[in-house]
Amino acid sequence: MAARDFTSELVGSFSEGSNGNPTVAMIEAAFRHHGLNWRYINCEVPPERLADAVKGARAMGWRGFNLSIPHKVAVIEHLDGLGESAAIMGAVNCAVNRDGKLIGENTDGKGFLKSLMEVVDPKGKAIVMFGAGGAARAIGVELALAGARSLIIVNRSAARAEPLVKLLNEKTKTPATGVVWPKHYRVPDGTDIVVNATSIGLGNGNEPLDVELSSLKPGMVVADVIVDPPDTRFLRDARARGCTVIDGLGMLVNQGVIGVKYWTGLDVDPAAMRAELERIFGA
CATH class of the missing domain: 3.40.50.10860 (Leucine Dehydrogenase, chain A, domain 1)
Structure with a gap:
């Protein structure tokens, strides 16, 4: 141009x-x-x-x-x-x-959505997201506005997850539920998209996300917001399970x-x- x-x-x-x-x-x-x-x-x-x-x-x-x-x-x-x-x-x-x-x-969530759309349209998709902080809030709102079928917010603190769940349920058409993060969280069958919106893996490319790896299925899209390093342990584990992965650089x-x-x-x-x-x- x-x-x-x-x-x-x-x-x-x-x-x-x-x-x-x-x-x-x-x-x-x-x-x-x-x-x-x-x-x-x-x-x-x-x-x-x-x-x-x-x-x-x-x-x-x-x-x-x-x-x-x-x-x-x-x-x-x-x-x-x-x-x-x-x-x-x-x-x-x-x-x-x-x-x-x-x-x-707010381009935080918009940037994630644009990156995701290059791989899959979230409209009508069931989504699991780890985290309830600022990045998760922005991403959750954009996914809901894009027509996600459902959102499960998985977070260590129920008190922190509740405001995000309430926001999504009250101000968007996408139903959201909160889950207190158990040891080795199992992603529900039928999930289309999994997002790590926590800081787990930041600065440590070998730090694992506490998720049951066998619940990551081929065909799922797995995304991570971490940029340093961009190839996180979570993405490597998901890739090994046959998932399509999206790094935080996108x-x-x-x-x-x-x-x-x-x-x-x-x-x-x-x-x-x-x-x-x-x-x-x-x-």
């Missing part, structure tokens, strides 16, 4: 700590690949300065920005509106300047693709972004 002539457009991220965010490298790689005169800047913003940061982005005409924990909920009062899924889950990770108004979106890349589309209006090449992440993580 031909490069468009933008003049020093700015987007970025507001995080509480500057920790070598791979999203910066990934999105900058996309800008370079397409010859766009845009910059993605990671800004360290403590919670007490978030309002000032948003005002600054407005004043400088930023086209948008990402947000990490702990800003995903607190930023809402400083925005002008919310997209559908962001409103349901009550969290924003991407702000978009639309005609001078900052609109909050989710992260598609978050970037969606964010850049929001900001620039352009469809960027996900291969350029994935190649940069693979370089970073040695995949």
Whole structure:
């Protein structure tokens, strides 16, 4: 595609700590690949300065920005509106300047959904998801909005799972149930998609997920949100059982693709972004 002539457009991220965010490298790689005169800047913003940061982005005409924990909920009062899924889950990770108004979106779940759709459409599918944190909340909402037949939320803490189950049952058409994670959880027969939305495996590619491996059947789609390392023990175990697997890099890349589309209006090449992440993580 031909490069468009933008003049020093700015987007970025507001995080509480500057920790070598791979999203910066990934999105900058996309800008370079397409010859766009845009910059993605990671800004360290403590919670007490978030309002000032948003005002600054407005004043400088930023086209948008990402947000990490702990800003995903607190930023809402400083925005002008919310997209559908962001409103349901009550969290924003991407702000978009639309005609001078900052609109909050959430690309966490959208990135996962786009990655999943490359393999299977979740509409009408029975899904088991491990975890009930921020990633699980975003993914669960998007799967429900995409028409999943049912969602089982498996989590160590019933107290943490209950709000997500309640949210899905009250604000979407997909029935959800919660299960307190037992030792060697057995995935129910008839499950189509299994998702690890926990941090199990992060930084340790050999850490197993406590699931009965014999319950992972050929034909199931098994996905993991972990990006470092992208080839987790859970995915290797599922692959050995004949499952189709999806790694966390796809989710992260598609978050970037969606964010850049929001900001620039352009469809960027996900291969350029994935190649940069693979370089970073040695995949």
